[in-house]
Amino acid sequence: MVKENKKAVYRYLAAYLVLWIILFEFILPVNNILPKPSIVIESFPSLVTDYQLFPNYLSSVAVIYLSLFCAYYVIFFTGRLQGKGNIIFKNFIFSLEWFSEYIPGIILGLLLIFWFPASEYIEFIFAFFYAFIPMMIKLQKAVHQVPDEYITSSHSLGLKSSYISKMVIWKFSQAEIFRSMKRIHFNLWLVLIAFEYIKGGYGIGNIFNKALIYVDLSAFFSALIITGLSVYLGNLALTYIYKKTIFWK
Amino acid sequence: MPLLEVKNLKMEFDLEASGKFQLFKDISFKIDENESFLSILAPFRTGKSTLLKIIAGLEKPSGGEVYLNGEIYGNPDGRIIYIPEKSSSLPWLNVAENISSCIHHTSFGLSQNNAKVEEIIGSIGLNGYENHYPDNESTGFRFRISIGRALALNPALILIDDTIKGCDNLTKKELFDMLKDIAVRTGIKFIFSTADVSAAARLSDRIVIMKGHPAEIVKEFRLKETGGINLNLISAIGDIFQKDKSDDSINFII
Numbered sequence: 313m314v315k316e317n318k319k320a321v322y323r324y325l326a327a328y329l330v331l332w333i334i335l336f337e338f339i340l341p342v343n344n345i346l347p348k349p350s351i352v353i354e355s356f357p358s359l360v361t362d363y364q365l366f367p368n369y370l371s372s373v374a375v376i377y378l379s380l381f382c383a384y385y386v387i388f389f390t391g392r393l394q395g396k397g398n399i400i401f402k403n404f405i406f407s408l409e410w411f412s413e414y415i416p417g418i419i420l421g422l423l424l425i426f427w428f429p430a431s432e433y434i435e436f437i438f439a440f441f442y443a444f445i446p447m448m449i450k451l452q453k454a455v456h457q458v459p460d461e462y463i464t465s466s467h468s469l470g471l472k473s474s475y476i477s478k479m480v481i482w483k484f485s486q487a488e489i490f491r492s493m494k495r496i497h498f499n500l501w502l503v504l505i506a507f508e509y510i511k512g513g514y515g516i517g518n519i520f521n522k523a524l525i526y527v528d529l530s531a532f533f534s535a536l537i538i539t540g541l542s543v544y545l546g547n548l549a550l551t552y553i554y555k556k557t558i559f560w561k
Numbered sequence: 562m563p564l565l566e567v568k569n570l571k572m573e574f575d576l577e578a579s580g581k582f583q584l585f586k587d588i589s590f591k592i593d594e595n596e597s598f599l600s601i602l603a604p605f606r607t608g609k610s611t612l613l614k615i616i617a618g619l620e621k622p623s624g625g626e627v628y629l630n631g632e633i634y635g636n637p638d639g640r641i642i643y644i645p646e647k648s649s650s651l652p653w654l655n656v657a658e659n660i661s662s663c664i665h666h667t668s669f670g671l672s673q674n675n676a677k678v679e680e681i682i683g684s685i686g687l688n689g690y691e692n693h694y695p696d697n698e699s700t701g702f703r704f705r706i707s708i709g710r711a712l713a714l715n716p717a718l719i720l721i722d723d724t725i726k727g728c729d730n731l732t733k734k735e736l737f738d739m740l741k742d743i744a745v746r747t748g749i750k751f752i753f754s755t756a757d758v759s760a761a762a763r764l765s766d767r768i769v770i771m772k773g774h775p776a777e778i779v780k781e782f783r784l785k786e787t788g789g790i791n792l793n794l795i796s797a798i799g800d801i802f803q804k805d806k807s808d809d810s811i812n813f814i815i
Contacts, residue, residue, distance in 0.1 A: 465649035468617050469710060470639050475666040483653045560652040560694050 347530040352537070355530035363519045363531060365538075371432065371514035373542065376500050379439035380493075387447045387489065391455075391482050402452055409449045421503035422510075430511035435504070442503050443496055450492045454485035487558045493550050501543050562631050563591035564750055565616070565641075565718055570625035571775075572611055583775035584608040588625070590769050590778065592718070592752070597744040600761035601754040602798070603771035609754035610646060612771075613720040616752070617643035629717065639667065642711040646722045650706035652696040656687050659695070659706050663713035677713065684746070685709045686739055700725065701732040705739070712743070721753045725760070737764045758798050762790035770801055 337349050347355075359365045411420065421442060428434045458481050466476045508517025516539055523532035570588040573581055585608045592599055603609050614620040616627050618637040627634045634641065650659050661678045682688055685705040695703045704724050711719050725736055740751060741764075755761050761768045762784065770780045780801055787794045 459647065461645035461647040461649045462651065464614070464619060464643065464645050465707070465710070468619055468637050468641075468643040469663050469714060470637060470667040471662065472666050472668045475662070479654075479662065479666075480651065483651070560696050 344529060347533050351530045352533050355528075355534045359519070359531055359534050359538075363522060363535075365519065368514050368516055368519050369538065369542075372501075372504055372508065372516040375432075375436050375439050375515070376497075376504055377546075379436055380443050380497060380500060383440055383443035383447055384489075386444060387451055388486075391451050391485055391489075405445075405448050405452045408445055412446075412449075418499070418502060418506070421499075422506060425503075425507050425510050428507075428511075430513050432513065435507055435511070435513070435515070438507060439500060439504055443500055446492065446496050446499075447489055450489050451485050454488035455481055457488070458484045487561060490550075490554045490558050493554070494547050497546055497550060498543060501539065501546075505539070563593050563628075564630060565592040565752075566628040566631075567591070567616060568626050568628065570612065570615060570622045570627070572608060572615070573623040584611060585771065585776040587777055588612060588771070590781070592750055596750065596766040598740070598751050598753060598765045598767075600765040600768045601752065601771060602756070602758065602761045602768050603754070603776060604756055604802070607771050607773075607776035609771070610722050613643055613722050613752065613754055617641045617720055619643060639714040640716055641718045641720065642714060642716045643720045644704075644707045644711060644722060644724055646724055646726075648695065648700070648703040648707065648724075650695040650703050650710065652694060655692045655694050656682065656706055656709070657691040660709045660713055663710045667714065681709045681712045684712065684739075684743060686735075699732070700727045701736055704728075704736060708740070708743070712747070712749075715747075716749060718750050718752065721751060723753075723755045723757075726755065726757060733760060734763075740764065758795060759790070762794060768798075770798065772802065 332346060333349050336343075336346050342348060424438060424442075428438050462480050462484070463476070466480055471480075504515065505517040505520065508515030509521045510517075512518055512521070516535060519535045520532060523529075523535060568589050571586040572584040574584065576582045590599070601609055601612065611620060615622045616634075618627070618635055618641065621635075629640060651662075654662060657678055660681050661675065664674075664677060682691060685708050687693075687702075687705055687709070690702075693702075695706055707724065708719070725733055728736065737760075743749060744751065751764075753761070753764055766784055768782045768784070769778055770782075771777065772779055782794060782797070784790070784794075787797075
């Protein structure tokens, strides 16, 4: 069923591509809605030279994946130690979740962008917290959803509390965290591009900013394709890691 | 001296809406040396699971005591193991890891080795399945792992909380044969809670019947005295439950 859905999505994507090529390359005149496919292809070299694609792209990718990796490993070590968790910390995390239920995360992210000064390190710290907080919320929720039979039987079998934290509570929570990883990954791209767009400095967001200032639709469109492909490849990598790590699901 | 003696156990809860709620009261029974299997037959919501958790030292009763070999048993120490109704084998560990975790990571200070794991895997009939993961397997398979985890601690008593109710009759028979074999070889005794008359009668030396609100023990049947499972036994149990039409969760299908 999932395979069928994927096939259908790929078929639709191919249809959109063919439609774009036929309509915007051969039928419609040059316009401000979508650029001609040939112009988009021609704009890639200028993206490299005029917009400094490589340093900008590498900067965004490094910040996103490094922050995602660091946030996960902080969760990995604290999650294995904390067991059922400290009540003050738990309530703090749930209060953040309460905010996120009524104010979209992207708005909170934009607010934080205004608070932070522009710098590569600050961008990393900002991305780290943007990845860390939803993971911590997920962990706190998952800790309280561990099936009672796992805990009861572990106590009956006299398993050490450190073992229960590490091999029962954390293992169950890890699966829940990984399940939300694609959403966190997508949001991270979103806010990072917004951060770079607003603050300047290196990053894909900076390319979007310049392309809009120069009203360069083809460069904007090329950067959009590169971002979409990057998110897609990132998701593929996360799915692969999920299948390897959470192999029992 | 009986291996286990349960004396006047009662369990009450304070409910916000309706005040005090008594789940069961005056529960007393023993497991004698010559008995291997005791079944607690009761409808749903009579507190079978709570009773087993109290016996295992996992919950505190509102009153009464549990004695193991004449001493009060209040906290889990590996001599009584409770197997919950839902599968408790950890899905991220394979069969061998599930069992060895109970040898190497228990706080009861066991000194055993991997040879013990192989021996247990053999006794639960999972030779060749050491690397299989529980979530890909049947309820019966997962129950075998739960028994294997319990055997790792060499307990005196294993409490089974209606774990195999989802199994078909053939699987149940295989599992009962396995339990009987373990009981003969190791001397471990079992308490089995169920709402299934057939399962209770096929497995047990004695059936203790609980019913009512609050639940009480209303009758005991020694299978040696009744001549095993037969129509007289089934109709006698049927009579007990038919007096109270609300107790319709008892399964009489043989």
